[in-house]
Amino acid sequence: MKGKTLQLTLSYIVIIIVSAIILYPILWVIGSSFNPGNSLSGSSIFPADATLKHYKDLFDLENSNYLIWYWNTLKVCIITMVLSVIMVCLTAYSFSRFRFVGRKNGLMTFLILQMIPNFAALIAIYALANLTGLLDTHLALILVYTGGAIPMNTYLMKGYLDTIPKELDESARMDGAGNFRIFWQIVMPLAKPMIAVVSLFTFIIPFTDFILARVLLRTEEKFTLAVGLYELIADQFGNEFTKFAAGSVMIAIPIAIMFLSLQKYFVSGLTAGGTKG
Amino acid sequence: MGEQESTYTSNHRTKALALSIIPGLGQVYNRQWIKGIVFFILTASFFIAFSDLLQYGFWGLFTLGIDPKFDHSITLLVEGILAVIVTVLGFGIYALNLRDAFKVGKQRDANETPNSVRQQYQNLVGGGFPYLMMTPGFLLLIFVVIFPILFVILLSFTNYDLYHSPPANLVDWIGFQNFIDIFRIPIWRETFFSVLAWTVIWTFGATTLQIGLGIFLAVLMNQKEIKFQKLIRTIFILPWAVPAFVSILVFAGMFNETFGTINNDILSIFGLGNIPWLTNPTYTKIALIMIQTWLGFPFIFAMVTGVLQSIPSELYEAAEVDGATIMQKFRSITLPLVLYATAPILITQYTFNFNNFNVIFLFNGGGPAVAGQNAGGTDILISWIYSLTVSSAQYGKAAAITMILSLIVIVVALWQFKKTKSFQEEDMM
Numbered sequence: 186m187k188g189k190t191l192q193l194t195l196s197y198i199v200i201i202i203v204s205a206i207i208l209y210p211i212l213w214v215i216g217s218s219f220n221p222g223n224s225l226s227g228s229s230i231f232p233a234d235a236t237l238k239h240y241k242d243l244f245d246l247e248n249s250n251y252l253i254w255y256w257n258t259l260k261v262c263i264i265t266m267v268l269s270v271i272m273v274c275l276t277a278y279s280f281s282r283f284r285f286v287g288r289k290n291g292l293m294t295f296l297i298l299q300m301i302p303n304f305a306a307l308i309a310i311y312a313l314a315n316l317t318g319l320l321d322t323h324l325a326l327i328l329v330y331t332g333g334a335i336p337m338n339t340y341l342m343k344g345y346l347d348t349i350p351k352e353l354d355e356s357a358r359m360d361g362a363g364n365f366r367i368f369w370q371i372v373m374p375l376a377k378p379m380i381a382v383v384s385l386f387t388f389i390i391p392f393t394d395f396i397l398a399r400v401l402l403r404t405e406e407k408f409t410l411a412v413g414l415y416e417l418i419a420d421q422f423g424n425e426f427t428k429f430a431a432g433s434v435m436i437a438i439p440i441a442i443m444f445l446s447l448q449k450y451f452v453s454g455l456t457a458g459g460t461k462g
Numbered sequence: 463m464g465e466q467e468s469t470y471t472s473n474h475r476t477k478a479l480a481l482s483i484i485p486g487l488g489q490v491y492n493r494q495w496i497k498g499i500v501f502f503i504l505t506a507s508f509f510i511a512f513s514d515l516l517q518y519g520f521w522g523l524f525t526l527g528i529d530p531k532f533d534h535s536i537t538l539l540v541e542g543i544l545a546v547i548v549t550v551l552g553f554g555i556y557a558l559n560l561r562d563a564f565k566v567g568k569q570r571d572a573n574e575t576p577n578s579v580r581q582q583y584q585n586l587v588g589g590g591f592p593y594l595m596m597t598p599g600f601l602l603l604i605f606v607v608i609f610p611i612l613f614v615i616l617l618s619f620t621n622y623d624l625y626h627s628p629p630a631n632l633v634d635w636i637g638f639q640n641f642i643d644i645f646r647i648p649i650w651r652e653t654f655f656s657v658l659a660w661t662v663i664w665t666f667g668a669t670t671l672q673i674g675l676g677i678f679l680a681v682l683m684n685q686k687e688i689k690f691q692k693l694i695r696t697i698f699i700l701p702w703a704v705p706a707f708v709s710i711l712v713f714a715g716m717f718n719e720t721f722g723t724i725n726n727d728i729l730s731i732f733g734l735g736n737i738p739w740l741t742n743p744t745y746t747k748i749a750l751i752m753i754q755t756w757l758g759f760p761f762i763f764a765m766v767t768g769v770l771q772s773i774p775s776e777l778y779e780a781a782e783v784d785g786a787t788i789m790q791k792f793r794s795i796t797l798p799l800v801l802y803a804t805a806p807i808l809i810t811q812y813t814f815n816f817n818n819f820n821v822i823f824l825f826n827g828g829g830p831a832v833a834g835q836n837a838g839g840t841d842i843l844i845s846w847i848y849s850l851t852v853s854s855a856q857y858g859k860a861a862a863i864t865m866i867l868s869l870i871v872i873v874v875a876l877w878q879f880k881k882t883k884s885f886q887e888e889d890m891m
Contacts, residue, residue, distance in 0.1 A: 189687075192788070196682050203679065204697050206756065211700065213723055214712045272599035279592035291596075298607055300875040302817050305844070305864050306610030308617060308851050313609065316540050332606030335599050364591045395707050396819050396848065411707045415824065418711060426715055433708045441703035448699060452764045 211437075217430035239431035250405055251432055254413035257323065261391040261409060264327050269334045269387035270380060276335065277342035278368050282354065292343075295336040303333035304396045311400055321403040329397055330390050338383045341454060345379035346372065382454035385447060392440065410436055478567030479560060488563030492570060501559050508555070512548050519545025526620070527632050535633035536622070543612050547604060618861035627855065640862035650859070653835035653846075660747070661842040665816045668754035673808055675755060676762025681796060683763075684770045695767070702760035710824040713753050714740075717825075741830050743839030750840060754821055758811070762804075769803045770796070809878045813871055819844045843867045 219235035243251040279285075280292060303310075310329055311320070319325035349372060357367050373380070391398070395411040402408055408416065414436070418429045444451070474492070482488030486502030489495075523542025527533025618640055620626075622633045644650045679698060683691065701709065716722050717739040725735050739745050773796070781791050801808070822828055822845045828838035836854070837846040843863060850860035 193685070193687055196685060196688060199679075199682060200688075200694055204694070207697055207700055210709065210712055210716060210756075211704070213716060217715075272602065275595040276599040279595045283592035285592045288592075297872060297875075298603075300813065300871055301611070301868050302844075303607055303610070304819070305817075305847070305868060306607075306614045307848065308857050308861060309610030309613035310606070311851075312536055312540060312613065313605075316537060328602065329606050332602045335603055336607070339599070368595075393705055393707060393820075395824065400852065411705075414708070414711060418715070426721070429711070429715075433712055437704045437708050440705050441700065444703035445696060445699065448703075448764070452761075452768060 214430045214433055214437075217427055218434045220427045220430075223425055223427055239428045240435070242428055243431055243435070250408065250413060253406055254408050254410045255435075257407060258391060258409040258411075261323050261326055261330070262388050264323075265330045265334070265391055266384050266388040268327065268331045269338060270384055272331065272335055273338045273342050273383055273387075274373065274376070274380065277339045277346055278372060280339065280343045281346035282351070282372075295339055299336035299340060303329065304394075307396070307400055310397070314401055320401060321407060322401075323407065325401050326391070326398060326409075329401070330387075330394070334387045334390060338386060341386075342376070342379055342383055345376060349375050378450075379454075381447075382450050385450055386454060472571050474570040475564050475567030478563040482560050482563035485556060485559045488559070489566070492563065492566040494566060497562070501562075504555060505559075508552055512545075512552075515541065515548060516545050519548075526634060527628075530628070530630060530632050533632065534628040535620075536628055539613070539616060539620075539633070543609060543616070546612070547609070614861045614864050617857060618865050620858050620861075622857040622861075623859070624855040627857075636858075640858050641866075644859065644862060644866075649834070649836060653837045654863070656835060657837050657841055657843055657846050660840065661816065664747075664751070664822075664842055665812055668751045668758070668818075669812045669815045671751065671755040672758030673762050673811065676759040677766050677797075677800060679759065680763050680766035680770055681792065683767065698763055699760045701756055702764070706757055707820055707824055709757060710753065710821050713749075713756075714825050717749050740826050743830055743832060746826055746830065746840045750821060750825060753825065754815065754818070757821065758815075762808075762811070765804060765807065766800055769800050773799055806878060809874075813874060816842075816871065817844045817867075818842070819848065823848065 218239055219237070221234055221236045221238065243249050246252060280288065314320045314322075314325045317325075319328075353371055353375075354367050357371050362371070391409060393411070394409075395415065398409045398412045399415070402412060405413070405416070414429065414432055417425060417432060478488040478491050480488075481491045484502075485505040486498040486500075489498030489501055492498075519541045522533070522538030523545065525538075526535040527538050619635055619637060620633045621636045621639070625631065626633050644654050682688075683695060683698070688694070716724050719725060719736075719738060719740055722739070724739065725737060729735055729737060737745055739749050777795050778791060781795060786794070819842075822840060822842055826838075826840060828841035828845045828849060830839050832839040837849070841849065844867065847860045847863050847867070850856040850863070
């Protein structure tokens with residue numbers, strides 16, 4: 186019994202240390218965001234004279250693009266999500282339910298494509314956007330994100346659709362349902378859990394991507410949050426750190442809440458992606 | 463099959479196939495007028511619509527332009543690739559035409575009546591449905607994924623850089639010169655190998671640490687006696703819940719040498735307040751690996767927790783009866799089961815970190831700069847490619863390195879998927 190107590194004590198010590206390492210940066214940035222003054226020199230983590238000034242600055246539309254960046258990001262996220270989900274469902278359904286010429290090669294191509302990050306072809310994407318006049322537009326960003334999301338998510342979705350019994354389709358066909366009806370009224374409702382996963386994954390891409398947005402977007406009013414936040418501190422690092430901190434907090438909190446409430450979808454989706462290939 | 467064929471009295475299939483060299487003629491021969499006309503019009507309009515693009519495109523692709531006053535090499539390259547894509551699609555339609563003529567001819571040889579227009583329409587809708595559904599996704603994929611890949615492949619065989627860039631100059635084909643240069647010219651060779659070495663250390667170091675910590679904490683939290691399970695688990699997931707770019711930028715501030723809290727508040731307690739986190743490559747590397755561990759372990763933790771909860775407790779009870787220690791139980795029951803269930807995902811963690819641009823770039827821009835090489839001290843391949851493209855305009859070389867990088871990723875990934883069982887399942891492919 187004594188060994189058990191010792192083991193538990195050690196476990197709690199580890200838990201406390203790890204929690205401290207996790208929470209410290211989070212508390213530090215929250216503390217910084219309430220810090221008066223622009224830089225952090227000579228300040229403490231929990232400022233005595235806390236202020237909401239930096240938050241107000243960010244919400245001030247005249248002097249700050251922060252809200253515009255937020256709006257841009259949400260816009261790009263939502264459109265990317267909707268477009269990707271539609272295309273992924275259509276493509277995955279074809280791969281799962283039909284045996285057609287080119288199917289095997291198509292699947293193989295998807296398998297290889299999902300392994301190369303699409304920003305590896307950065308120069309090409311830039312050149313193409315430049316040539317088509319889509320440089321510095323959100324449309325270019327949305328198209329690139331959507332295209333990049335198709336291979337991996339199609340694989341995820343196909344794996345899930347494969348587990349829905351084909352007998353359901355066949356009995357519906359007996360009753361005279363056409364292809365599209367089977368897709369829309371029989372298979373898709375059953376695939377809702379995986380649609381949720383794909384929606385989440387594709388929604389989050391524009392939020393986390395930095396490199397493509399950085400290369401494709403030129404003017405400050407078009408930036409997404411990742412690029413904007415980077416620019417906020419890259420210009421003169423440290424001089425506007427408290428403002429940056431406030432900006433970070435306002436991104437981290439809503440996303441973290443969304444994530445924590447939907448966490449099981451993320452885990453199940455990523456796990457399915459890995460084992461199903 | 464052979465015997466069956468010799469019993470045919472007619473030979474419509476070869477005749478139809480031969481006539482189909484002019485699209486539509488074979489179908490007309492098979493007395494499928496409408497289909498024949500459709501094929502013919504399709505082909506004719508293909509040539510009318512694309513003849514300029516094809517001619518100009520292929521010319522541009524071969525020469526990359528001859529006069530810098532009129533020709534823009536990169537535009538020509540893009541149009542050349544478009545011409546190739548259009549040609550491939552055209553050949554696809556042509557093959558379809560040949561196949562169709564042959565098939566219908568064969569039906570006639572076997573004295574079956576070819577399908578009526580109505581039946582053909584139904585066939586098209588039925589058989590064409592999957593193609594129809596895939597078209598939007600497929601087209602997008604061609605333009606934003608496949609096209610860029612082709613472009614980069616071709617670019618790696620050109621001398622496109624600051625001194626050979628349109629509109630002032632032309633770009634030329636130079637064969638494998640970029641690849642040869644990377645391995646021949648000392649500064650490129652040394653940079654390449656030092657970046658590659660760090661990329662490998664980074665990939666294995668950071669990934670193994672985050673996997674190790676994730677598994678360790680999951681096993682730790684799996685003890686039923688621990689209180690506040692839900693709260694602690696939520697805390698452990700937090701680094702995953704916060705968008706990575708935010709955390710990385712915050713860390714960049716924390717490690718900052720003038721105002722960062724790591725030096726000022728934490729290490730100063732131990733009398734170490736001046737560690738050059740951002741100006742000494744070795745310290746930057748240590749910081750990067752620690753940050754990635756912080757960012758990456760929660761996912762492993764969450765996933766392994768799921769696996770642990772599915773291990774039947776009888777296994778452990780039986781081991782306890784046999785007098786196994788904690789370590790023995792972990793080594794012979796927990797670890798094998800966890801690794802078996804999660805191996806493919808663990809490997810994707812390695813490929814992810816191999817290309818983990820965000821953490822390298824956002825923390826310190828790949829820096830600090832190092833003498834004697836044209837990459838920063840903590841640049842990995844992908845961030846080096848980025849800076850070659852964006853800051854030093856070495857497009858050709860960057861494309862060549864991209865090719866090398868993609869080759870590594872594809873080999874690793876194919877090896878991985880060969881090993882997963884679902885790859886071999888018949889229905890899978």
